[in-house]
Amino acid sequence: MLLRIEFESDIPIYMQIKNQIIEGIALGMLKEGDELPSIRQLASDFGINLHTVKKAYDILKDEGFLSVHRRKGYVVTKNASADDNFIEELKKDLQPILANAFSRGMTEDEILKICREILEQFKNGM
Amino acid sequence: MLLRIEFESDIPIYMQIKNQIIEGIALGMLKEGDELPSIRQLASDFGINLHTVKKAYDILKDEGFLSVHRRKGYVVTKNASADDNFIEELKKDLQPILANAFSRGMTEDEILKICREILEQFKNGM
DNA sequence: TATGTGTTATATTATAAATATAACACATAT
DNA sequence: ATATGTGTTATATTTATAATATAACACATA
Known part of the structure; x- marks a missing residue:
């Protein structure tokens, strides 16, 4: 799963991350059970703050796209429905x-x- | 042309105004040549600041949906193209x-x- | 000349986004 | 047991954006 961040964009970073993960799921690049990079890892990769990544992940968790396990971290879970x-x-x-x-x-x-x-x-x- | 603003919305006020004017044009409620309420008038109607309205109008002008006349104010002009x-x-x-x-x-x-x-x-x- | 348009400038406040640090809880590999 | 790597929580700070507040100006025209 390749993520790219445009720092000049008017779209907030946490939103870019959130959107790209949903797109990854839509494209089949991310499947149920897949583990995402840890928040610290991803933050470090892009030189951004841990909380910015966590914000994106938490929104996806709330929406049912991710769940979280103590050791594995954030994992793709397709619980989001079109109600x-x-x-x-x-x-x-x-x-x-x-x-x-x-x-x-x-x-x-x-x-x-x-x-x-x-x-x-x-x-x-x- | 009826505008409504949701102050609790996470969408900025200037963006709500901008969007609704474009929707008005799409729906045919606003036609080429129609004059919009003056920025002071609209700001006063909603109890918001003149500059918030101007920001919305100016974006629409830049995009070609509006032009501006000294006396008539902002006027619908469909110069926006799908390039x-x-x-x-x-x-x-x-x-x-x-x-x-x-x-x-x-x-x-x-x-x-x-x-x-x-x-x-x-x-x-x- | 008065009035109602938009325009420009400057400063301030409020809110959201992003960062910085630190400490904690938990599971598990060693 | 302990070290390590997950997420979690808390607090404070900085930066950027949105919104406001005021005032003065330019222009067209009634």
Whole structure:
């Protein structure tokens, strides 16, 4: 599992880590039972603080993507489900992004094509 | 054009304003030439600061959704295009959101259905 | 000339993100 | 037993971003 952090990005570091781990799971690069690097290890690799990594991991734990074992550390656990609550959040997240694309003149088909391409990656486990 | 601000939201106020104006354009509620409330007016309506509103408006101006006239104030101008640069950003924005949905077990069809529903709103100008 | 637009500048406060350090709890390899 | 490597908790500090507060200015036009 390769992580890269863009320090110049406007996306907070803990969010980049969180997002990339979810993407790793979606792509099949991270499977149930896989152990993640320890918070100290990852922090050290990137020259960032232990708490920044822990924040990302803890959010993923709360959401059901990770669980934690005393000795093994954080482990992939796919307990996150797409309940009604999540669907609502999903719509709220997508709404402004799709509105932006549509307002710039993209057609429904053009926009859906991009969504399909991204989802295709996940299905094929690239 | 009705705006609502959620002060408890984790989304910054200027971002909520920005997003809702883009959604207004996507929904056809805001059309080319429409004048927005003045920054002082909108700030006063919501009990927020003039600069918070200006920040939102200025971003929209930079992106080509608004232009500004000395007397009329900020006006809807659809100069925002979906160039290669935007498409790249769009993919980057969609990637983590779709990964999240997919990792929770949603199928491609289920996810695309939600995208279609949102886009349908825009096409029908709800 | 008064009024209502946006603009610019400066300072301050509030909140979130990230860091720095230290000490602790727990499992297990040695 | 003890050392080591996990995560955990606590506290304080620094940095960056968001939001506010005030004031003065430029411009168009009624």
